[in-house]
Amino acid sequence: MRSSTKTGIALTAALLALPVYAQNPLNTHNHGSATVQLVQRNQELVIYVRGTGVDMLGVGHLPINMEEQTKLGQLERDMRNPPFWIGLPAAAGCSMTRYYPSQHPVVAGRGALQEMSPGKVYESNGEHMDLNFTYHFQCTSPNQLSSAEIRLFKHFPSLQTVNVKIAGFNQKVVAVGPDNPVVQIP
Ligand SMILES: [Zn+2]
Structure with a gap:
């Protein structure tokens, strides 16, 4: 595995210097920004959330000590409860x-890589990591899915923008912020 402190510093500098992948707001690793995708098919609703380790955890790497491990564990428990971060209409x-x-490492020019596993050394083993959360729901009245309130801003104060992609019959991408956290679903 090619990895050294020097490589880590070089990659970090490159990542900080470039607005990487800025062309596609759904595939960026920009601190202060996260992505939510809602995909509905019949009764099933799938939601993907992607944020940066820096925004959601305060660090851009896999936990390297007990304190960071505890924080990641707590975050994963918090996020397990959907109302913690998203408001969906109860009627749905x-x-x-x-x-x-x-967790996924981010490498300059290549975006987020495969899932990380504890104890493995990564090329980007410095400062950049994406945190992903995937949810599946069954909805009794999916036609009542008229809006979604993004509550991530309450918990992750460095977060400024969440790009929300609604995938389904009418696709759209909406950027929401702390002052306008509700997305209307077409
Ligand atoms: Zn980062």
């Missing part, structure tokens, strides 16, 4: 059937 009757948190 959505209940979670699956939850899957994961």
Whole structure:
């Protein structure tokens, strides 16, 4: 595995210097920005959340000590409870059937890589990591899914923008912020 302190510093500098992947707001690693995708098919609603380690955890790497491990564990427990971070209309009757948190290193020019595992050394083993959270819901009245309130800003104060992609019959991407956290679903 090619990895050294020097490589880590070089990659970090490159990542900080470039507005990486800025062309596609759904595939960026920009501190202060996160992505939420909602995909609805019949009764099933799938939600993907991606944020940076720096915004959601305060660090851009996999936990390297007990304190960071505890923080990651707490974050994954908090995020397991959807109302912690998203408000969906109660009338839609959505209940979670699956939850899957994961961590992904970010490498300059290549974006987020495969899932990280503890104890493994990564090229970007410095400062950049994406945190992903995947949810599956079954909704009794999916036609009542008329809006979503993004509550991530309350918990992650460095977060300024969340790009919300609604995928389905009418696709749209909306950027929300702390002052306008509600997305209307077409
Ligand atoms: Zn980062």
